[in-house]
Amino acid sequence: MKRMVLTGGGSAGHVTPHLALIPKLKEMNYDLHYIGTKDGIERTLIEPTGMPYHPIASGKLRRYFDLKNFKDPFKVMAGVGQAYFKLGRIKPDVVFSKGGFVAVPVVIAAKLRGIPVYIHESDITPGLANKISSKFATKVFVTFEEAKKHFPPGQAVVTGSPIRGDLMSGEKKRGLDWLGFSENLPVLTIMGGSLGARKINENVRALLDELTKSFQIVHLCGKGNIDPALEGVKGYRQFEYIQSELPDVIAATDFVISRAGSNSIFEWLTLRKPMLLIPLPLSASRGDQILNAQSFEKQGFCHVLYEEEMTKETLLTAIEKLKKEKLNLKDQMMRYKAGDSVDLILNTITGQK
Incomplete structure (x- = not known):
């Protein structure tokens, strides 16, 4: 051995x-x-x-x-x-x-x-x-x-x-049931990375009243970032991190908001999930996520919103655009051969x- x-x-x-x-x-x-x-x-x-x-x-x-x-x-x-x-x-x-x-x-x-x-x-x-x-x-x-x-x-x-091979094995219904969601509204999954993302978390939560009219929200907000005041809000589930249930949650996901770490975005690409990428800014990184996001955007795999430009208004506009252009993004992602x-x-x- x-x-x-x-x-x-x-x-x-x-x-x-x-x-x-x-x-x-x-x-x-x-x-x-x-x-x-x-x-x-x-x-x-x-x-x-x-x-x-x-x-x-x-x-x-x-x-x-x-x-x-x-x-x-x-x-x-x-x-x-x-x-x-x-x-x-x-x-x-x-x-x-x-x-x-x-x-x-x-x-x-x-x-x-x-x-x-x-x-x-x-x-x-x-x-x-x-x-x-x-x-x-x-x-x-x-x-x-x-x-x-x-x-x-x-x-x-x-x-x-x-x-990860197990990401391909998820079941949508099982994911919706675990989340307590229905099939009536699309699921928007938000991932700020394993350590969370303060500005993304704040803007998403500020938009909850508006977003939950059109989406059911899965918010992976990072360790220590759960907001107890939002527990029980209809159409909104927050987690520090999801492990064993993640394949089913991804299967239930229709749209993604994510940082632009390479591993994550290639997983979303492989699974054909329309994504809005918000890369780490230069003030908090060496710029690698910006390059990753720009590469994906150039190939038509995603939309990009830079954190420096993110407000409640620009985030909401970007999410609405993501939903509107879902089919175009999926068509481009289908060209990718993993x-x-x-x-x-x-x-x-x-x-x-």
């Missing part, structure tokens, strides 16, 4: 591709282990799979000045030591990293132990963690063709985004053709 260590965390986007790979890896009889942070969302998402989970310390990697920048390098060094020890006990044949700050110590420790490392970069431009990790990686899997130029020639392989990213990634790692 071969053994693989998976790593990545900090947000759901650094974990969900693993969830796409895990079932196939189990079919291939791999002994799987996960290394992440003690309290990160990766632990919440991975532990239900039954996989052994090994926590380590890690500091956050920042491109901007912060007093924590003087302390966090020591956390990273501690994480390298812990990961080196854990890898010595696990003895994996390979390490697969999805990125995020927790992955860097694991990747460095794997290199020190001579363990092959493969990483996946979801966005057009690589994050700082994957920029560092790529220096120790055998191969870098990328979602966008445009991303190849950010890595040495021959290192990057375009695979697309691994899509490859089997999971098989391509795993075949490259295992050396199969």
Whole structure:
């Protein structure tokens, strides 16, 4: 039996591709282990799979000045030591990293132990963690063709985004029943990312009276962002995060408002869900979500509303436009032919053709 260590965390986007790979890896009889942070969302998402989970310390990697920048390098060094020890006990044949700050110590420790490392970069431009990790990686899997130029020639392989197979198995009726919704109005699902999005949450809630006239709302608002005053509002359900019921909720979804993280938008594209993307602004990111959204908009897969331009009025107008142009968006999305990213990634790692 071969053994693989998976790593990545900090947000759901650094974990969900693993969830796409895990079932196939189990079919291939791999002994799987996960290394992440003690309290990160990766632990919440991975532990239900039954996989052994090994926590380590890690500091956050920042491109901007912060007093924590003087302390966090020591956390990273501690994480390298812990990961080196854990890898010595696990003895994996390979390490697969999805990125995020927790992955860097694991990747460095794997290199020190001579363990092959493969990483996946979801966005057009690589994050700082994957920029560092790529220096120790055998191969870098990328979602966008445009991303190849950010890595040495021959290192990057375009695979697309691994899509969780269970997302295809949802049932609309089961989703509507679980939500307590009817078939009389379309379902609008709003996702601000696993950590939530304050401005999106505020504007959606300010529009509830208007929106619930035309939609039933599923609001995934992020950890700690539930508004108790809105519990019980007809046609509105709010959740921090949905796990096992997500495939059914997606099957019941007619329209999506989402951040523009690569993993999420490729899932919506694969499932042909008309989407309004509100990418993270430059003030809160390196601009990767803006590039993702612009790429999708150029191909006719979505509409885009920039957070700097978002008000109650502009959001409502954008939602009305999304509903009006549903068929056009679906027609464009039908042109997208999803490859089997999971098989391509795993075949490259295992050396199969």
